[in-house]
Amino acid sequence: MCHSRKIAVLAVILLVFTCFVSGQSSNASCTAKRTCGECIRSPDCVWCAQPKYERSDYSPYPRCNTATRHLLIPVEYRCSEDYLINPSHQYELLVDEAISKGYEERSAVQIRPQHVSIQLRVGQPFDMNMQYAQAEDYPVDLYYLMDLSKSMEDDKDELSNLGNLLAETMQNMTSNFRLGFGSFVDKVVMPFVSTVEKNLIQPCPGCEAPYGFQNVMSLSQDTSRFAGEVKNARVSGNLDAPEGGFDAIMQAIVCNQIGWRQQARRLLVFSTDASFHYAGDGKLGGIVKPNDGKCHLDSKGEYTHSTLQDYPSVAQVNSKVKEKSINMIFAVTAEQIDIYKRLSHQIEGSTCGVLAADSTNVVTLVQEEYQKITSSVELKDTASSFIKVSYFSKCMDSETYIETNKCNGLRVGSAVNFKVKIEVTECPKNPNEWKQRFQIYRVGINESLTVDLEMLCECPCEIPGNPGFEPGSSSCSNWGTAKCGVCECDEAHFGRKCECDTQDGSSIDDDSGCRHDNATDVVCSNRGTCVCGQCECQPRGDPNEKIDGTYCECDNFSCERDNGLLCSGENHGRCDCGKCICNPGWSGSACQCATRTDSCIEPGSEEICNGRGDCECGKCACNTTVARYSGRFCEKCPTCPGRCEELRDCVQCKMHKTGELDDEDECKAVCAKYPEPEEVDVASSDEQNDEKYCAFTDQTDRCRFYFVYGYTPQNKLYIKAQITKDCPPDPPIFWIISGVVGAIVIVGLLFLLLWKLLTHIHDRAEYARFEKERMGAKWDTGENPIYKQATSTFKNPMYSGK
Missing domain, CATH: 2.60.40.1510 (ntegrin, alpha v. Chain A, domain 3)
Structure with missing residues (x-):
């Protein structure tokens, strides 16, 4: 039984110690708060508004404390629940x-x-x-804003021919559709437009007088008018390359004459083949008055302040786009696509598409961009x-x-x-x-x-008329207002109970209110002096550094630093009683870590670090237990596939017009979510930029094509594709056939020579053997044992031997 009690006591001691250690920093921040309002502005702090809770009475504990440490106070000294202020949402x-x-x-x-x-x-x-x-069937207002300088004349004619198709295509998406049209050129002042008298009448052959912006056709359900209005619209000319499109955009957004509906998806299609003037360029023509962002259209729909005020800024356009909930679609030629892509990043809810040189793809472009807008939220x-x-x-x-x-x-x-x-x-x-x-x-x-x-920045007991708010309270020596259990003295008095007078210098000698508790003799943490029972903290040499707190226990200069900066600098956080209080978007002991996780999400993906790691300080800390992932988004893995296969077909069709997406329209539709490949002479990866090298064989011609992909510091995917493919050389058919025939002939001759050689060797051997046998034979007649001399014997019977 005794053993069990010891274990229980040790467990309680361990719990208390753990709570104490974990709450040290936040507790110090809490106890430094002198009013209820200051206390509840710290998320972990609670305030005791109970009367007679000061150290000088019976409680040795501060009014502002952490909720955890408050529960550790003995019950007899703990603040009553009725007076404990800990507001929640x-x-x-x-x-x-x-x-x-x-x-x-x-x-x-x-x-x-x-x-x-x-x-x-x-x-x-x-x-x-x-x-x-x-x-479903949500209303759509589409206003087509077109650059009608001379270079866009063929585009105007094409748009006129495709006007009915555009209206029909949009009406297939929503039956509640309205269409409008406006045109622009530039400010009619030098150096934007020639001010020679004849040029003001006809700046170019077949051109009308120059103008800034004109609302040709307000938004209307009578879409059949659109083609005719476009056809009859005035084409004019100007001198410099940029156009006055920003003036036109501003008027098209803010003017009621355009006819935007309150509840509709508002599309503003901006079509041009040139760049744009923006705020400040008007000074070139002597126009110094800033754009006021208001409507200035006359009864004919013409912009009257073109020569009176400057072009709008990008920020002004973006502000009005957000205010009026406009979706902008920049339909521009390939030469201008890069600058308008950068512009679309600065204007909320805008997209960008490549317009053909003669605007033949305008219907498809508007349809695709509209689908992009509606398919995302x-x-x-x-x-x-x-x-x-x-x-x-x-x-x-x-x-x-x-x-x-x-x-x-x-x-x-x-x-x-x-x-x-x-x-x-x-x-x-x-x-x-x-x-x-x-x-x-x-x-x-x-x-x-x-x-x-x-x-919730103040307590109810700090508001007049509420319980706990008592002006001229006796507990404050009748010289102050009791708020939530503490005194707020008038200008002539100070002290915990307003007992000290600033005029006659009267004070008290009791310094118990300047010590943390009765177990210490340290007054004001040795960083201040005790005046009338209250600590007056020492000033610092640096006016930006301050010592504060009830007992001068806090300061704003001893927090953790990162790269030599206190709490990583003012943009990241501030020091409060030894603890860094981080600004929105930052965390960590020194506010050195960004809390945003979008920098850890790979473009095209929706998972943090591709689900293979954690986002720490704005960077991916990749898992290495199952597989050794690495890279900015934990996308690299020696044994895992990258995005090469995903990007293969789109790079192949865009760069080489081959592959499974060889149809141009299909290629554009499928690959719209990927950036246009940048053409390079040689595709090589840069390891420092975490670029991935990809190589594939084109099945059409068996050639190899190469590309690399990587990510910008803004986490945007980019692709660099090699212009030329690596194709094997054409085989030399004549020489191959000649070589084969020649090889057969040579091999045949070799066989004949070999046969001849073997035959010759065999004959030589036979002849040598014959010679040897001939030389060894005894052919002399005197020595031949079987040789007999030829003789003839004749007997004459008549002969008697005489």
């Missing part, structure tokens, strides 16, 4: 209409909820669910710098939430669920800003979720 749905499936009776609901109310403390985020679904907000809004979504096919405010592949009628995290980063100095209203909106449509946010 409050959330209320004000308007929550269901999403409508289609557009009916001039209304559609695509965002849910529509209006909410939230109360939040600083540093305590709140997660809110939000839903978006694109309504991007959420943004108008929250102030004191509010941080983060977005998480499962998108269409994802099973888990990822941090992103954009989803692609959206289908009409399908809903996308977002989780919106709202966090107050700090309380504004102006109390009037503690209540704010902002919108969360879908880029490109005039619908939004309105958020009424109240920041």
